[in-house]
Amino acid sequence: MMGLTSYLVISLILFVTGLVVMLSRKNIVAILLGIELILNAAALNFVAYSRYVTGNLDGHIFSLFIIVVAAAEAAVGLAIVIRFFQIKETIHIDEATQLRN
Amino acid sequence: MEYTVGNIAPIFLAPVLAFVINAFLGRKLPRQGDWLATLSIFVSFIFSARIFSDFVFGKFASDNFIHKTFTWFDLSYGANIWKVDMGVYIDNMAAIMLLMVSGVAFLIHLFSTWYMDHDEKHGRFFIFLPLFTSAMLALVLSDNLLSLFIFWEIMGFCSYSLIGIYNKKEKAGDASLKAFMTTRVGDVFLLLGMVAIWMVIGSVSYVDIYAAIAQGKFDGQAVMGISLATFAGLCIFLGGMGKSAQFPLHVWLPDAMMGPTPGSALIHAATMVAAGVYLSLRMYPLMVLGDLTWFIAVIGAITAFMAATIALVQTDIKAVLAFSTISQLGYMMIGVGVGSYNAAFMHLITHAIFKACLFLSAGSVIHSIHEQEMPKMGGLRKYLPYTHFAMMCCTLAIAGIPFFSGFVSKDRILGDALYFGFMAGQNPLLAIVPILGFAGAGLTAFYMFRMMFLTFYGENRMHHHAHDHGHGHGHEDDHGHEIHLEHLSVRQNIPLLILAVFTLGFWFAGTLTGQTFGKVFGAKTEWFKILVEAPKVEKFINHPRELLGSTDSRPATDLPVAVYDHHSDTQTGYAGPNPDTHKIHKAHTIGAILSIIIAFSGVFLAFLMYIKKSVKPLSPSFPGFTEVLKNRYYFDNLYVDIVIKKGLLGLNRFLAWFDMGVYDRYAVDGWEKVNRVLFTASKWFDNVVVDAIGVDGTGVAVNLFNLVLRIVQSGKIQFYFIVLITVLASYIWTVNI
Numbered sequence: 001m002m003g004l005t006s007y008l009v010i011s012l013i014l015f016v017t018g019l020v021v022m023l024s025r026k027n028i029v030a031i032l033l034g035i036e037l038i039l040n041a042a043a044l045n046f047v048a049y050s051r052y053v054t055g056n057l058d059g060h061i062f063s064l065f066i067i068v069v070a071a072a073e074a075a076v077g078l079a080i081v082i083r084f085f086q087i088k089e090t091i092h093i094d095e096a097t098q099l100r101n
Numbered sequence: 102m103e104y105t106v107g108n109i110a111p112i113f114l115a116p117v118l119a120f121v122i123n124a125f126l127g128r129k130l131p132r133q134g135d136w137l138a139t140l141s142i143f144v145s146f147i148f149s150a151r152i153f154s155d156f157v158f159g160k161f162a163s164d165n166f167i168h169k170t171f172t173w174f175d176l177s178y179g180a181n182i183w184k185v186d187m188g189v190y191i192d193n194m195a196a197i198m199l200l201m202v203s204g205v206a207f208l209i210h211l212f213s214t215w216y217m218d219h220d221e222k223h224g225r226f227f228i229f230l231p232l233f234t235s236a237m238l239a240l241v242l243s244d245n246l247l248s249l250f251i252f253w254e255i256m257g258f259c260s261y262s263l264i265g266i267y268n269k270k271e272k273a274g275d276a277s278l279k280a281f282m283t284t285r286v287g288d289v290f291l292l293l294g295m296v297a298i299w300m301v302i303g304s305v306s307y308v309d310i311y312a313a314i315a316q317g318k319f320d321g322q323a324v325m326g327i328s329l330a331t332f333a334g335l336c337i338f339l340g341g342m343g344k345s346a347q348f349p350l351h352v353w354l355p356d357a358m359m360g361p362t363p364g365s366a367l368i369h370a371a372t373m374v375a376a377g378v379y380l381s382l383r384m385y386p387l388m389v390l391g392d393l394t395w396f397i398a399v400i401g402a403i404t405a406f407m408a409a410t411i412a413l414v415q416t417d418i419k420a421v422l423a424f425s426t427i428s429q430l431g432y433m434m435i436g437v438g439v440g441s442y443n444a445a446f447m448h449l450i451t452h453a454i455f456k457a458c459l460f461l462s463a464g465s466v467i468h469s470i471h472e473q474e475m476p477k478m479g480g481l482r483k484y485l486p487y488t489h490f491a492m493m494c495c496t497l498a499i500a501g502i503p504f505f506s507g508f509v510s511k512d513r514i515l516g517d518a519l520y521f522g523f524m525a526g527q528n529p530l531l532a533i534v535p536i537l538g539f540a541g542a543g544l545t546a547f548y549m550f551r552m553m554f555l556t557f558y559g560e561n562r563m564h565h566h567a568h569d570h571g572h573g574h575g576h577e578d579d580h581g582h583e584i585h586l587e588h589l590s591v592r593q594n595i596p597l598l599i600l601a602v603f604t605l606g607f608w609f610a611g612t613l614t615g616q617t618f619g620k621v622f623g624a625k626t627e628w629f630k631i632l633v634e635a636p637k638v639e640k641f642i643n644h645p646r647e648l649l650g651s652t653d654s655r656p657a658t659d660l661p662v663a664v665y666d667h668h669s670d671t672q673t674g675y676a677g678p679n680p681d682t683h684k685i686h687k688a689h690t691i692g693a694i695l696s697i698i699i700a701f702s703g704v705f706l707a708f709l710m711y712i713k714k715s716v717k718p719l720s721p722s723f724p725g726f727t728e729v730l731k732n733r734y735y736f737d738n739l740y741v742d743i744v745i746k747k748g749l750l751g752l753n754r755f756l757a758w759f760d761m762g763v764y765d766r767y768a769v770d771g772w773e774k775v776n777r778v779l780f781t782a783s784k785w786f787d788n789v790v791v792d793a794i795g796v797d798g799t800g801v802a803v804n805l806f807n808l809v810l811r812i813v814q815s816g817k818i819q820f821y822f823i824v825l826i827t828v829l830a831s832y833i834w835t836v837n838i
Contacts, residue, residue, distance in 0.1 A: 019826070023819050031819075097816060 007048035015041035028084070028091045032077045039070045104167050108148060109189055112199060113242065115144040116235035123228045133224035135217070138231040139210040145238060146207050149199035156196035157632060166192035168244055168308055182303075190244030190307055193632040194446055198241045198379065201450050205371040205457045206234040208596035212461045213363040215592035216468055222266050226361060229266075233259035237372035241379065246295045246305040246337075253291070253344065253376060257284050260373050263364035264357050276356035283353035287343015287377075294336030297329055298387075307383060308641050314386050315638035334391030337384050345377025345430045348404040352736050354427055358419040362464030365419065369426040370457035378433045378449050385442060386638050395531055398438025398521065402537040405431025407734065409544035413551075414730040418463050418473050421552045425499060426456055428541055432514055435538055441517035443633040447609060448510035455495040455507060458600035462492035465593055466556060470563065475552065480561035485587045489557045491597035496553050498604040500546035501700040508696070509606045515539060516692030517685070524684045542696055546703025554711035 018037030025031055043063035050059025081091055088095050119141035123134040130137065156165065170188030177183050191199075210230060217223045233256060240252035258281075265277025295305050301322055302313040313319060314330075322329035341347070346354040354374070358365050368374065381388065381397065388394055408427035415421045429452045436445025465488040466481060467473045482489045498507035515538050521527060522535035587594070609629060709716040721727075732738065813824075 023822055023826075026819075093818060096818070 004048055004052040007044060007052075011041045011044040011048065014038075014044065026093050028081050028093055028096075029078075031093065032074060032081070035077075036070060036074065039066055042066060104152075104169065104189075104191070108151065109191075109242065112145045112148045112152075112203070113235040113239040115141040115148075116231035116238070120228060120232040120235065123224070123231070127224045127228060132214070133227060135210075135214045135223065135227045138227045139207065139214060141231055142203060142207040142210050142234055145234070146200075146203040149196075149203040149238075152191060153196045153200040156191070156193050157628065166190065170244065170306075185247065186245065186304075186306060187248050188244040188306070189242050191242065194382065195241050197446075197450060197629075197633070198375075199238060201453055202234065202237050202241060202371045202375075205453055205600070206230075206237075206367060208600060209363050209366050209371070209457060209461065210234075211592055212366075212464065212596040213361070215590065216363050216464050217361060220361070222361070225266060226263070226364065229259045229262045230364070230367065233263065233367060233372055237376065240376055244306055244308065246291075246298070246307075246310075249380065250288075250291060250295065253340075253380075254288065256373055256376060257281060257288070257344075260284075260357065260368050263368065264360040266360055266364070270359070273359040276353075276359040280353040280357050283350055284343040287340045287350055290336040290343075291340025291380075294333045294340065297324060297333040297336065301329060301333075307636075310384070311386055311636050311638040311641035312643070314390055315642050319387075319390060328391065330387060331391035331393060334384065334387045334393045335396075338381060338388065338393060338397060341377035341381045342400065343377070344380070345374045345434070346404075346427050347377070347400050347430065347434060348407065349736075351404060351408065351427050352733075352740060355420055355423040355733070358417075358423050362419065362460055362467060365423070366457045366460035366464065369423065369460055370453040374426060374430055375449055375453060378430065378437070378445065381434065381437045382442065382446055382449075385437065385635050388437070389635075394438045394440060395527065396438070398435050398518070398531065398534045401431045401434025401436075401438055402518075402534040402541075403431070404428070405435060405541040406537040406544075407431075409541040409548065411730055411733050412548040413544060414727055415548075416475050418466065418475050418478075418552060418556060419460075421475075421548060422456070422459050422463055425459075425545065425549065426452075428545060429456065429499065431541070432511055432538065435518055435534060436514040439514070439517045439521035439534065440635075441514050442635040443629050444510055444513035444517065446633050447629045448507075448514055451498065451506035451510045451604070451609060454600055455498040455604045458491055458495040458597055458604065459499070461597050461600070462488050462495065465587075465597065466492075469587065472563065475555040477562055478556045479559045479563070480557070482557040483586075485557075487587055487589055487594040488597060491594075491601040492557070493553065494601040494604045496549045500549050500704060501542055501696050502546075502704070503697060504606045506604050506606050506609050508700075509610045511542065512693050512696050513689070515542065515696050516689035519692045519695075520685050520688035524688055539695060539699055543699040543703045546700040547707050550704045550707035551711055554707060558712055 014037050018034040018039075018041060021034030021037065022031050023034075025034065043066045046059040046063045046066070048059075050057065050062075084096065085091050116138070119134070119138045122137060123130070127134040168188065168190045170186040173185045173187040175184040210227075213226065213230065217226050220226070236252040236255035236259060240249050240256070243249040243252065261277045261281040264280050265273045267273045298305055298310060302309055302318055304310070319328075319330040319333075324332045343350045354369070357368055360368075388397060405428045408424045408431060412421050412424035412428065415424060429448070433445045433448050433452070436442070436448055463473075466478070466485060469485060469488075470478065470481070472478060494505070498505035501508045501511050515535065518535040518538045522532040589595075706716065710718055729735070
């Protein structure tokens with residue numbers, strides 16, 4: 001029988017995976033992917049708590065919002081990455097130093 | 102009969118408009134706008150004539166007046182009323198004065214269009230002439246001393262500009278400065294007098310001053326130990342002395358002839374010098390209250406006699422006229438002083454007319470022959486018949502020959518002076534007033550006919566003399582030797598002839614309505630006597646104010662019509678108690694006979710000296726005294742050499758020594774030393790405390806802080822994430838424990 005715990009475990013795995021990707025990779029696209037994983041972990045948590053604890057649709061609606069915001073964020077992030085690549089010809093995170101000094 | 106802004110304001114606003122237009126656009130107008138100035142004065146004349154006819158022909162009531170005010174500025178706060186009213190005050194005196202000023206000024210303008218033709222200063226002259234006239238008209242309309250003072254100063258400025266209009270001539274510049282500075286001495290006193298009056302009654306309006314005098318508000322008030330009425334009256338009279346060229350302050354007027362002759366005519370006749378006498382007449386109740394009338398009479402007598410003696414030896418035709426103006430102004434002041442109020446005012450009017458004519462005639466002569474030294478003239482009667490006729494009428498008037506206006510007014514002043522000096526029970530020393538007055542009258546007759554005989558009679562002395570350019574205008578060309586016969590010209594001769602007509606005595610001695618037209622002797626029904634009298638101060642108490650623009654509270658029909666009483670002599674009050682009518686009549690009879698005898702003997706002496714040449718001129722017999730007279734009693738030397746060079750320059754030297762020796766050495770240099778010490782201390786404070794510790798110390802501290810911050814602020818975004826998550830995790834961990 002799959003209960004709340006199973007969902008939380010999967011969510012934890014997704015969160016930790018995303019966090020590790022975000023902190024360890026130097027590729028900007030990879031970092032964006034890590035952020036997506038964290039967001040999805042959070043969305044999964046919302047749905048799970050909504051189903052097993054509160055019993056109403058608040059969590060579902062929240063996760064829908066998260067998906068929309070994540071899509072928008074990915075679009076903006078990828079646009080930045082494309083402009084960044086056009087300027088620097090690389091997508092290495094340590095090259096993003098224009099705002100220094 | 103309604104008086105509103107619409108029919109009072111154009112009297113002085115029309116010339117102001119002409120002034121503004123001529124000042125900015127005059128160069129572009131045909132004839133540089135002289136027609137505009139003349140036309141504007143004519144507009145003033147029309148409006149003045151309407152007021153004159155209302156006051157003089159409408160009703161012979163001497164106490165009628167119109168007083169309208171508006172608040173100029175209001176600084177009242179709480180219960181303190183502090184506001185300044187401006188307004189219009191017209192009584193019979195102002196109405197007559199308005200007509201005289203605008204009429205004479207119009208004729209002078211008309212004459213100037215001829216005189217100033219082709220002159221390089223033509224345009225400039227017609228900028229200041231209408232402004233001058235408008236200031237005088239506004240001064241006459243003023244209801245208080247403050248606005249009077251404003252227009253008084255505008256006139257001072259205009260006279261300065263007109264006298265110094267030939268600004269390339271150094272003498273003209275000096276003369277204009279002299280006129281401005283000398284009258285300024287009087288103006289300071291006038292301002293002081295206004296302040297003194299303001300201190301007591303909080304207003305400088307004529308009506309308020311009269312009411313305050315009637316209510317006794319001046320009683321018991323004193324400034325510096327003298328009664329306030331005396332102080333204020335004296336100060337105001339000193340202002341009038343400056344403007345009207347009375348004895349110690351007369352020096353500017355003879356030099357004022359440096360300007361063009363019509364400008365002199367305006368200054369000497371209708372405007373500038375009349376203002377001082379007008380002010381003295383307006384403030385007559387204050388002079389009586391301050392017991393100053395004897396002082397005014399003495400100053401007037403000294404002026405009248407002194408100027409007449411100086412005029413005896415002048416050779417410049419304009420200088421003779423200038424000194425005769427001073428002398429006649431002296432007579433007006435005698436009139437004010439001895440209490441013949443209406444005769445003084447009448448002399449102001451008659452003098453304005455004949456003196457304007459005399460100056461314009463002199464201008465006509467000067468312009469025709471380009472010469473103003475009388476010894477180089479002679480025999481001009483043949484060439485300038487109209488000018489000769491006009492000038493002869495005016496000379497007869499000023500000399501006090503019967504049937505001419507000067508006789509009517511001067512005789513009454515002298516008659517009153519005779520009463521004042523010998524019969525009124527005054528201090529016996531005041532007999533000097535009639536003695537000097539009669540002596541001056543004889544001299545006037547003599548020097549005026551001397552001028553006439555030297556100019557118009559005898560043989561022509563022009564051809565024998567080299568032609569110098571002493572004449573008062575810009576032509577340096579030399580066609581002056583040829584004299585052409587004068588033709589009757591509208592602009593040159595008509596003003597002279599109109600003025601000459603008004604030198605006849607019956608205009609002033611009659612009633613203007615015809616009942617006793619032409620009654621020159623006896624002088625019982627003169628319209629001046631009925632219309633003009635010293636203000637009766639009692640009627641001004643609580644007189645209601647009328648706002649400008651409101652309808653008149655007293656309609657014309659309600660006004661009392663004066664009764665012609667051929668026997669009541671409305672003699673004005675002296676300072677003393679009830680004047681003895683019988684004695685006054687006696688004084689007037691004696692005065693009339695005396696002045697006729699004196700005038701004719703003066704004329705006869707001039708005739709013997711300069712036509713028959715049977716009596717030698719006296720000047721070679723008294724070379725010393727002639728020299729004194731030629732130097733004008735050394736008043737100019739007194740002021741320049743002693744007052745200015747010795748007094749003022751000495752004072753200036755002392756001030757310079759004080760400035761350099763004391764103030765500069767001790768105060769300025771000492772202050773410098775103090776500053777040096779302060780500066781050193783300040784420098785040390787700046788360098789050590791502010792710069793080293795404050796500024797540099799801050800920099801060092803910031804640098805140190807940077808060393809730490811630089812490690813944290815690596816710019817690597819993933820490092821920030823790690824820090825963030827570490828902090829978050831440790832926080833959650835700590836809280837959970």
